[in-house]
Amino acid sequence: MGSRMMHYCITSEINKHIYSSQESRIHLGGLAPDLTHPVHAPKSVTHFVRINSEGKKKTDYELFAQIYSGNFHDSFYVGYLSHLVADHIWYETMYLKLIKSLPEENRQAAIDKGYRDFRRLNKLLLRDYPLSPPTGIPVIDNVMIEGLYPEYLPVITQQLIKDFHIEEPYTPDDLEIYSFDAILEYIRLSIEETLKVLRTKVLIQR
Known part of the structure; x- marks a missing residue:
């Protein structure tokens, strides 16, 4: 699914829309579903994956919004929702078209x-989203989401911080499989759908 940096771009924009960029927990929520090291929680659990009658997988972000509807005063849950939304959009617009559609021997x-x-x-995303690495990382000890071990969030946060240290002068032409414009559109759609769910399902009025 999308990268840590992509999820950080998404939560940063949602942070502007809802909290005037004053929240830090939202970014940890946006990373949390991918917390698989050192605790290997099943992604099907942390990503609320459901399989429909046709055998197709879906990251059921609406189910997450329903189950935790009383918790969205905490921006951590807003970030977590944004991750699930973004992964669903990635699966539909990127994975199925660019990976799944390939012959099995070519997928890896x-x-x-x-x-x-x-x-x-x-590196490229930081040109359109001039972000800085997260600082003042709060302790998350009051979140209960199935499959999540919040005490290990500093691990994935440090991984994100390392993602900022790319010195090579890459250009969009250096990409091998993804289009830079398609990535920007994926981020835009993820932000738009998350805000829509928050307004219609969770009733955050911002």
């Missing part, structure tokens, strides 16, 4: 190219 090579693109995109 495409996945490897995608991970190389993630590293290049870390």
Whole structure:
């Protein structure tokens, strides 16, 4: 699914819309579903994956919003929701078209190219989203989400901070599988859908 930097871009924009950029917990929530090291929680659990009658997977972000509707006064849950929304959009617009559609013998090579693109995109995205690494990371000890071990959040936060240290002067032409314009559109759609869910399902009026 999307990279740490992409999720950080998404939560940073949502932070502007809802909290005037004054929240820090939202960013940790935006990273939390991918917290699989050192605790290997099943992604199907942390990402609220459901399989429909046709056998198709879906990250059920609306179910998350329903279950935790009373917790969205905490921006951590807003960030967590944004991650689930973004992963659903990534699966539909990127994975199914660029990876899943390939012959099975070619998929791993495409996945490897995608991970190389993630590293290049870390640098490229900072041109459109002039962000700084997170600082003043709060302790998250009052969140109860199935499969989540919040005490390990500093691990993935440090990984995000390292993502900022890319010195190579990459350009969009260096990307192997993803289009930079498509990535920007994916981020835009993820922000838009998250805000829509917050307004219609959770009733955050901002």
